[in-house]
Amino acid sequence: MRNTVGSSNESIGLEKESGQNDTFVQDSSQLKEIGNKGKKRSFLLLLIGLFLVFLFLQRGINSFNKSRVSEGNKLTKESFVSQNGSIGNNIEEKAEVEQVKVPEVDMLLSALVYLSGTGWSGNIREELPIGIDNLGKGRLEEYLRWEEEGDAKLLIPNNEIGYFLGERAQQNITRVLKEARRQFLDYLLEKQVNKIYIDEIEREVLPPERIFYYSKNDPNSDFTRTEAVILEDKLTKDYRKLAMHVYPVDIYNRVRILKRTGIWQEQEELVEAAAKFLVFHEMTHVLQQAYVNKHLPADKNKPSIKSLWRWADKTLVGVSSKHFWDWGGGAMKDSNNKTIADESQAEGVAWLVLASVYNLNEQQASSVWKHAYGRLTKLRGQLEEIRKLSSSYPRFSPEDMAEPLAKVVEKYPDPSKARKLGMIARRIISLPAYVGYANPMQPEESNLLWRALRD
Numbered sequence: 001m002r003n004t005v006g007s008s009n010e011s012i013g014l015e016k017e018s019g020q021n022d023t024f025v026q027d028s029s030q031l032k033e034i035g036n037k038g039k040k041r042s043f044l045l046l047l048i049g050l051f052l053v054f055l056f057l058q059r060g061i062n063s064f065n066k067s068r069v070s071e072g073n074k075l076t077k078e079s080f081v082s083q084n085g086s087i088g089n090n091i092e093e094k095a096e097v098e099q100v101k102v103p104e105v106d107m108l109l110s111a112l113v114y115l116s117g118t119g120w121s122g123n124i125r126e127e128l129p130i131g132i133d134n135l136g137k138g139r140l141e142e143y144l145r146w147e148e149e150g151d152a153k154l155l156i157p158n159n160e161i162g163y164f165l166g167e168r169a170q171q172n173i174t175r176v177l178k179e180a181r182r183q184f185l186d187y188l189l190e191k192q193v194n195k196i197y198i199d200e201i202e203r204e205v206l207p208p209e210r211i212f213y214y215s216k217n218d219p220n221s222d223f224t225r226t227e228a229v230i231l232e233d234k235l236t237k238d239y240r241k242l243a244m245h246v247y248p249v250d251i252y253n254r255v256r257i258l259k260r261t262g263i264w265q266e267q268e269e270l271v272e273a274a275a276k277f278l279v280f281h282e283m284t285h286v287l288q289q290a291y292v293n294k295h296l297p298a299d300k301n302k303p304s305i306k307s308l309w310r311w312a313d314k315t316l317v318g319v320s321s322k323h324f325w326d327w328g329g330g331a332m333k334d335s336n337n338k339t340i341a342d343e344s345q346a347e348g349v350a351w352l353v354l355a356s357v358y359n360l361n362e363q364q365a366s367s368v369w370k371h372a373y374g375r376l377t378k379l380r381g382q383l384e385e386i387r388k389l390s391s392s393y394p395r396f397s398p399e400d401m402a403e404p405l406a407k408v409v410e411k412y413p414d415p416s417k418a419r420k421l422g423m424i425a426r427r428i429i430s431l432p433a434y435v436g437y438a439n440p441m442q443p444e445e446s447n448l449l450w451r452a453l454r455d
């Protein structure tokens with residue numbers, strides 16, 4: 001099972017959803033019918049008026065207007081960000097998209113709720129005063145079911161496999177990935193990002209030949225990622241330079257999400273859009289690295305140091321500080337918050353670039369947002385509860401629960417289930433990334449990002 005919510009941890013099948021537009025179309029056809037009934041007309045119009053006012057208040061001004069945007073109403077790229085300013089908020093309120101189930105987050109929250117009722121001290125070095133029965137056997141069984149469901153949904157079915165696997169697909173997708181990289185850089189130019197960062201990406205951080213696609217059909221393959229290149233001695237890494245490794249499962253997961261928007265009709269177009277959406281996320285990490293590289297003092301420019309960003313005189317992390325956690329004030333605090341910022345920005349920027357490249361109108365862009373991020377509303381709520389519960393323990397950092405909690409669930413009587421539960425619990429270590437995925441950078445926040453990148 002995948003452990004990155006943003007890439008492919010989930011696999012919710014949502015066949016039909018009652019979107020705002022559907023609702024509006026229904027409303028207007030009812031209006032027409034009522035209008036033909038003569039006498040009662042004015043009274044009914046009054047009722048309709050009241051009903052519309054009610055809807056208006058319910059949905060908020062933005063979402064109400066959005067439901068009327070016509071298909072052909074393309075936004076100019078400049079107006080896009082500000083006009084979409086509140087998309088995320090609407091989704092949060094409506095939460096009409098089927099929600100992602102993340103067993104490790106549910107498990108951590110259940111454990112913390114239980115522990116906080118026992119007078120637990122918050123010391124994770126001592127054995128946790130919690131057992132299988134406290135977590136609930138039925139609940140643990142359910143986590144295993146979620147895992148299986150997830151795997152099944154992320155296995156590419158035979159009738160779609162030709163788009164992902166085989167020589168032709170390999171060539172085609174590799175071409176698409178490189179084209180997406182180019183389009184991302186063009187978008188940066190459009191946003192007036194300082195040329196020094198774009199040059200740094202071209203020359204150092206990610207030239208196109210460092211993009212790799214691995215065509216295998218495995219829900220549990222490695223993760224799509226950008227990571228430091230390994231130098232010729234095969235031992236040291238250069239953290240200023242990245243390679244992008246892309247796996248079909250992560251494209252397929254985004255295919256499933258984008259399909260629900262109904263924007264891309266042909267399967268080939270859908271696969272291409274999904275692959276690009278994924279690359280735009282990864283390219284944001286490339287951009288973050290380029291920014292760090294250009295802000296390293298000369299005497300601190302040591303490529304083999306993993307946390308090179310700590311030496312940079314400026315980073316982009318602060319742009320997203322509103323999503324930061326306290327993490328018990330411990331040693332990992334800055335690093336965890338950087339992960340939150342990195343992932344939050346990657347999701348928010350990926351959405352912006354996708355909307356720009358496909359010239360999506362506001363309604364379409366909003367639909368992508370809803371299907372990609374609206375499914376994280378419940379997760380966001382659970383993470384927030386975890387944050388609050390954790391903050392009552394000084395120096396306690398919730399991602400440190402990964403190993404102690406794995407030890408607890410590995411006492412499950414069935415050994416193979418015990419092993420799987422332990423695996424789920426250990427994914428709690430990725431908690432900072434989940435916080436980032438669950439809080440994608442909002443369009444208004446992105447203005448701060450572009451501003452920082454212009455200097």
Ligand SMILES: [Zn+2]
Pocket residue numbers: 281282285342343346
């Ligand atoms: Zn990422």
